[in-house]
Amino acid sequence: MASATSAAATADGERRRTRTLRAGPLAALLGVALVAALTAAVSLGSVDIPPGEVWSVVAHRLTGRAPEPGTRDLIVWQLRVPRALLAAMVGAGLGLVGTAVQALVRNPLADPYLLGISSGASLGAVAVIVLGGGLGLEAAFGSALGLTVSLAAFLGALGAFSLVWVLARRGGGFSPLRLVLAGIGIGQFLAGFTSYLVLQSGDEQRTRGVLFWLMGSLGGAVWSQLAVPAVAVALGLALLLARARGLNALLMGDETAAGLGVDVTRLRREIFAVTSVLTGVLVAVSGAIGFVGLMVPHVCRLLVGGDHRRLLPLSALTGAVLLVVVDTAARTALDTQELPIGVVTAVLGAPTLLYLLDRRLERN
Template sequence: MILSRIRDHSLWFPLVLFLLASALIATITLAVMLGPVPIAPKTVWLIAFSHLPVTDHLIAETWTKAEGHIIWNIRFPRVLLGMIVGGGLAVVGAAIQALIRNSLADPYILGVSSGASVAATLVIIFGAFSFFGAYSLSLSAFLGALAAMGLVFLLARVGGRISTARLLLSGIAVSMIMSAATSFIVTMAPDEQGIRTAMYWMLGSLTGAKWSYLTIPAWIVVTGTILLIMNYRSMNSLLMGEEAAVTLGVNMNTFRIFLVLTTALLTGTIVAVSGSIGFVGLMIPHIVRLMVGSDHRRVLPVSLFAGAIFVIWTDVAARLLLAPEELPIGIVTALFGGPFFIWLLRKSSYSFEGGAK
């Protein structure tokens, strides 16, 4: 009751956004600072601003070339890629959970990430879909995600209706099949280095982050999030059931296609640049609903910030826990996500409308 009153206060949502935005800036600063070569926060931002056309001539270079290279060419792209990946996965999770009206759904569990992985692994190991040119990895991952989601919906549809239980079970089955296909493709790699690269990528990694990798994922995540926020009323109406949504004027066939295409595009793009990272889309939207309620006008932007912060910190843990060795980020997210999923399964009082009681 008290939590509900706090969430309903007119100043609560702006305050949450402000706090998360501040936390994201602090997180980016700390994540860039941390590493084998510790660097002061002032130096981090001086180096960053020195590369901006507006401020580059105002800043005197007081850092070494090594520091400049580490900060600008290695750590900043990696942290910003983590921000894009985390925010995108959280938004996709919120959209998929609204689509099937179940808090246990996310791209990983529904097999969408696995479908993207199959296509992306073919590109990485065998150079498949090369006719897409520079966009081979992104477009093939999108098509793989779209195919997986279409297959899940096809298997779950019986008598013209989709059961939530069948959808989850179909997603798990498709995910297992796609994961097996990915593993088979990896074992057929022509060289051992290709196998190691693909296996590491399959578990999720931000290691190869470069500035050139950020533009397309950033635009797609931002554009996809804006499109979903613009349709927040339709997403809210889905929470009351398809029949209620139709009575409220939602064209279910058109809107379902829109959500499937949008989530598949976001998932495929993210998987193409980071590999398959699980549980982010499951955990973050659930936690966000505890903070701001179930209105997707609030859930989506808050999920974007919260997911970005979470993935940046899990990547920091992946870099530093076994330094100088590095863990795949998917292992770290699974350490959080596995227990969270078990807790969510056992928590019988959860509902979209009321949050967790």
């Protein structure tokens, strides 16, 4: 019996070392995939532009040389490059938020969309857009990001997350199933109220624009819009990496984490704040994009294990690649119109959720 236990421990150690060694090459592979996905995103569209010309335009812009005359410089640099970069930032942010939330609640079924966080952020953003003093859709998606929209989205995300958490811990216990059900219920309630606010705008064009944005859209991406999400994602990654050991400890339960010297209450508050800020900023620039935060951490966890020192950066890279590819598909799938990103992610994410549910039921 002792030898069997020792052999099992040795095998488990070998698997962990293999995963650790695999994380570096996997990150490099994802980096190459991200560059390829960004190149394809800029190249493909109603007017296809060869990758060589894409990089020629980018090189001219980055080196400060005068761009070659023609409309391709406008298409590449002013329209497609900002959108592709924003897709990468939003995907990276959603991967980070999903990973942090799943560790926080110890539930691989959790993500900002299912827990109602995205719905709360959407409600806050739409309330400012529709009812805010003079702040219209153009102000929110024009040359500036609209810090007021981001702040409102953050407050909505924080409020929704707090409400879901309180409901899930009623009676002093904690049930992952209750958490997911509370998130779905709160999310649907907030989504209904958001739709009501949109219909009260009295402007048909604005109503259609906001409804399309709520399903996920990067169509309004401009260069001046990239600074805030870039800073938010970079700071979010740094802050979460600094707390990676605490997140690892949380997976073993609050009592075990406290026994390892982790201030569980403080850590949970910090993760609440970071994920709510990130979700608010991402929703403000892209709308509510579901299931990315569910799929990405699960796939990365299967590949590299549950150590958040490896899981967080790989989730960010995987999310970036995934959303750039999804946005390109949503933009080019139909000749006559653009699909909302949320439609594509739902088609991919719903089967993933059903698969995870089925596995958990079998395990129980």
